[in-house]
Amino acid sequence: xxLGYLPLxxxxxxxxxxxxxxxxxxxxxxxxxxxxxxxxxxxDRHRLREWRTxxxxxxxxxxxxxxxxxxxxxxxxLQPDAGLAWQDPPPGVYRCRTIKIGGQSEAMLDYIAYPxxxxxxxxxxxxxxxxxxxxxxxxxxxxxxxxGQRMVFLGTLQLGDESRALQxxxxxxxxxxxxxERIGEAKWRLVFPYPHFESTIDILELVxxxxxx
Numbered sequence: 001x002x003l004g005y006l007p008l009x010x011x012x013x014x015x016x017x018x019x020x021x022x023x024x025x026x027x028x029x030x031x032x033x034x035x036x037x038x039x040x041x042x043x044d045r046h047r048l049r050e051w052r053t054x055x056x057x058x059x060x061x062x063x064x065x066x067x068x069x070x071x072x073x074x075x076x077x078l079q080p081d082a083g084l085a086w087q088d089p090p091p092g093v094y095r096c097r098t099i100k101i102g103g104q105s106e107a108m109l110d111y112i113a114y115p116x117x118x119x120x121x122x123x124x125x126x127x128x129x130x131x132x133x134x135x136x137x138x139x140x141x142x143x144x145x146x147x148g149q150r151m152v153f154l155g156t157l158q159l160g161d162e163s164r165a166l167q168x169x170x171x172x173x174x175x176x177x178x179x180x181e182r183i184g185e186a187k188w189r190l191v192f193p194y195p196h197f198e199s200t201i202d203i204l205e206l207v208x209x210x211x212x213x
Contacts, residue, residue, distance in 0.1 A: 033126050036144035036152040041169055044154065044177035047194045051179065051201075054193035055080045058102030058110075058200035067111035074099065076183045077205055083149040083181035088128070089188050094119040094206045096132060102200030119206060130155070130180075130190070132204075137197075139176050139190075139204075140165045146179070153178040153190060172196075178204075186211035 037045060047054075059078070062071055076082035078099065096119035103110045118133040124142065130153060132138040141155015156166045156174045166174050178192040190204040 033145060036146065036154060039144075039168075040152075040154055040177060041172070041175060043172060044175055047177050048152065048179065051191065051193040052080060054102075054201045055191075061102040061200065062111040065110040070111055070113070071101075077189060078203060082183050084183060086149045086151075087182055089121050089180070089182075089206065090208060091121050091123050091128070093133075093209045094121065095209055096204055096206050098137075099203045099205070100195075100199035100201075101203065104198060104200065108198055118209075119204075121206075132158075136160055139178075139192075141168065141176060143180060150179045150181045153180055153192075157196075178202075180206075 040048070059071065062068075071078050078101070095116045097114055097116045099111070099113045100109070101111055114135075117135040120131045120133055121143075122129045122131075128143040128151075129141070130143055131140045136159065138158040139153070139155055140158055141153055143151045143153055146152045153176065154168060155176050156168050156171070157176055158165045168175060173196045176192060176195070178190050180188055180190045182188050186208055188206040190206060192202040192204070194200065195202050
């Protein structure tokens with residue numbers, strides 16, 4: 001895999017040489033995994049601090065507009081405190097689907113569940129990368145160590161037929177920040193509080209294809 005497209009290449013010191021060559025050629029460039037706080041924008045640090053506020057507000061909006069049963073049917077996936085003891089998601093291809101909760105305006109839906117798409121997690125010289133491979137809205141970025149039962153995602157949003165991701169921090173509207181948690185046996189979720197488009201919170205469910213049957 002070429003690392004040059006990763007949106008955090010210019011920001012993460014350990015990937016400073018990722019603009020050319022393969023992942024193997026870049027091996028050894030990373031000696032220390034940076035603290036995500038040293039890379040995240042001020043706006044994204046704020047969004048991550050307010051994750052619970054976003055979640056509670058989104059659930060209230062969805063219930064008020066009649067989606068209580070749909071929320072309940074998803075079980076732990078949509079429960080803020082359902083995170084389990086951490087285990088790294090294994091590298092590989094995943095089935096993934098997004099649920100958007102809490103419309104940002106009255107014209108937007110307060111609950112919408114999208115179908116399954118494909119995502120991928122890969123080891124990237126001391127870090128893991130996450131890429132949504134299919135669909136019209138595709139997060140792409142890196143996973144950073146964090147305290148407790150989660151990791152932090154920092155990346156950007158790739159749209160439509162775009163073939164390359166923007167560099168993180170270049171366009172605030174495309175920057176993405178979230179947390180990834182384990183919520184079951186071979187099941188994780190990537191949570192995006194206050195995304196820039198459409199909803200108050202996005203929950204992306206992740207199940208390894210090898211475990212999905």
